[in-house]
Amino acid sequence: MNYFPWLTIIVFLPISAGSLLFFLPHKGNKLIKWYTICICILELLLTTYAFCYHFRLDDPLIQLAEDYKWINFFDFYWRLGIDGLSIGPILLTGFITTLATLAAWPVTRDSRLFHFLMLAMYSGQIGSFSSRDLLLFFIMWEFELIPVYLLLSMWGGKKRLYSATKFILYTAGGSVFLLIGVLGLGLYGSNEPTLNFETLANQSYPVALEIIFYIGFLIAFAVKSPIIPLHTWLPDTHGEAHYSTCMLLAGILLKMGAYGLVRINMELLPHAHSIFSPWLIIVGTMQIIYAASTSLGQRNLKKRIAYSSVSHMGFIIIGIGSITDTGLNGAILQIISHGFIGAALFFLAGTSYDRMRLVYLDEMGGMAVSIPKIFTMFSILSMASLALPGMSGFVAELIVFFGIITSQKYFLMPKILITFVMAIGMILTPIYSLSMSRQMFYGYKLFNAPSSYFFDSGPRELFVSISIFLPVIGIGIYPDFVLSLSGEKVETILYNYFYR
């Protein structure tokens, strides 16, 4: 057994190293950037090392567990630990955050604060993915909102204050329900609060109470995930934010909602979940169609990508709602896969925005000649986003389809109907994503400005896009990379549904 507090170090390293940023000498932005990048890479390496040597894949239980008493009088523990469900998102967080920091290279305004906030977000996200205590989960969840809010409100487009306010109102509103749910679960039944996930997972509640808890958590996670009709903050926020923030939002933050849905709603409240799962599936299907057709009507490039991520999140919800081994595996794979693809698309949209300075799609056009590298990467990744075989999105969506088909819970007709409607989403996806790439790059255009010469992407941008592209194609060709991480845990979660 290993007693070295790996996870605590991993959680605390970015924020504590980030606070040192304020003590660095004022020697320009370069030092700050390099320092932040080094911290990010160090953190990623540390995470990978710890998981490589101290995490066993065949064990569905909590590993690298830590348990320190923190606040005595209401039994609040500092409990950390990871299992097959959380290892994927944690690694994704490390990867995307490092690349987002690299993508944020051109940020010069208040770069000290910016980079500190990035690192603070890093800590908060890893903290919430690795916490094993309900209240700690809530605290981490809230803690990570502050840097996001500041990032949104200080860097970005013209309407950034509006969108940041919208974001914080939505998520804070959701957090109220999360807090109610956390306290309700913790205080139910016994005199002293039980906040440990393991004990909670074995507890059973009256059905009515469980449904109430479930609704509370569902609202909180639906805001974050997002699930319609609580998604409206997302296009605004993505449309205005700086693209490195967008990468974090699309790559990690949205996945926290889905993660919470599996971790709390599915694992702790199985009865309510099996009652609610048909509704989840219906909502997920509607979301795929609705968001895909809304995306078509967007003029703003980033909003279009934002709606495409809403549409892709529908697959996760359906996978979670299908209550099958296959479906849940597909949902987890989609969490990882969309984390990469969404982040990469936002990054490429942002870099081409840096060059064109045009927001609306109908004003663009003919960029392929001047920026061929960005064009190539954008085409590849929009192909990945429309689930081309060989890319990770395809495998995830295919497995979700199988999850629905093999589900024991539903009858034939609803299954046919759901699959049919989901597959219509498959037709809508290429319409918006290919027309996006066509409007941006294809055709020709005369630029009136004399300085219409664009630089193609430099080595830094190329590095970022290629390093996102590699795992996308890697997972697409050999999906067992991710499936082997989560397989055992998924089986344990689903065991509850059939044998209890």
Added chain:
Amino acid sequence: MWAFPNILLLSIVMIFSLDLSIQQINGSSIYQYVWSWTINNDFSFEFGYFIDSLTSIMSILITTVGIFVLIYSENYMSHDEGYLRFFAYMSLFNTSMLGLVTSCNLIQIYIFWELVGMCSYLLIGFWFTRPAAANACQKEFVTNRIGDFGLLLGILGFFWITGSFEFQDLFEIFNNLIYNNEVHFLFVTLCASLLFAGAVAKSAQFPLHVWLPDAMEGPTPISALIYAATMVAAGIFLVARLLPLFIVIPYIMNLISLIGIITVLLGATLALAQNDIKRGLAYSTMSQLGYMMSALGMGSYRAALFHLITHAYSKVLLFLASGSIIHSMEAIVGYSPEKSQNMVFMGGLRKHVPVTQIAFLVGTLSLCGIPPLACFWSKDEILSDSWLYSPIFAIIAWSTAGLTAFYMFRIYLLTFEGHLNVHFQKYSGKKSSSFYSIKLWGKEEQKIINRNFRLFPLLTLTMNNNEQPYTIGGKKEARITITNFGCKKAFSYPHESDNTMLFPMLILLLFTLFVGAIAIPFNQEGMHLDILSKLLTPSINL
């Protein structure tokens, strides 16, 4: 020069596939090998290959056509900016096509199916600065996605019924289920028609044929490779592969032949009135694919595959010849496809491009079904099978064979006979008229070009030929307006293409002449067996 490794590797593949088909002819057996792709507790996908006679036929077709098209495009694309990109796309396409025909389960078919669609998206959008190409490639992808939607749902449906993706297991389990009457009939029919929808989109059959003419925006070698021989054959391949499945579901076969026969007629009538040489050939491809599809629906598996082979070689020959014409016309009329591919400007090319003319003529004759040439044998088989199937279908197929001869010779005569019209466009008495037209019956004397115009508005195609400056990359293309037509010396005439382009055409000409022989029975020791029957017998019994 970069074409060389491509050609070399593809030739190696061709040798392998030749070897495979010789083995198939001698002792036909099915080879199958699978690896596991993902293993989980609940599900596992497999990857592997499945080789039978159908695979060997298709792989020989793909590799031979692919090699000739690559040799051809070495020269055709040599001055293009995207030369390297072109060969990269071509290789990707050939890979995915070979992957498609060797797949051993439906998931693998779906994967390569989509990859083929993506390659053709890239290849149609090869000249991405042209807005027409940009629109056409998206149209192609979305239309094919509608087919893929059906294909995926069909695969899922059959998985739900039988629990397997592997072809042999699937056929076996399904036959047992049908035998024991354990399946819901309506659901099975639905799933099978959804599967068929995939083939409809890929093979440009009736409701989903809309992408094929627009796909001619790509470079001509691509039209030859993809839209004449390989990709459009994928739909035929899928139906042929799943024929043991379809044949036990009654209404599906009728649906297939109905869709096929509608496409035959529709493609032929559309081809009658095209101005653009490539679009004319595209619609003719569609019509011929309809023949194959209806033959499959009638259950004559052998005739359909035979027509697939003969048509592929003839049509590739025609496309390459038309590419050669376009190449030589481009030098005179400019690089806009609206001009260089327009038959209005052609005519009398026989004198200038004699080798191309011979190649085109042989292709035309073959496609019309003139006896010693390839398509005669296969079309004949299809027509006779259709008489046995249903007289109405047979009459349609029959009369369409006549239409085929009509539109093919219309294209041939407009292109090669008469006078070169580029220089005559200003001689027309009605210079001020903005319309320029070809009648269905061909070009009339230039002076009376508009006389009967109002009488046959439906039969007349018009094109707005002037005052639309075509721009590429912001630069105005120099429009050819011959101002000094009094001086004959200023006229330039089209030249014959280079030898690297003529060589593959000549080889394909030989193929067109002799490929029909594989189905001619040679009488040896009382056995009336031709090569094709030898190759295909076991598949029919599968």
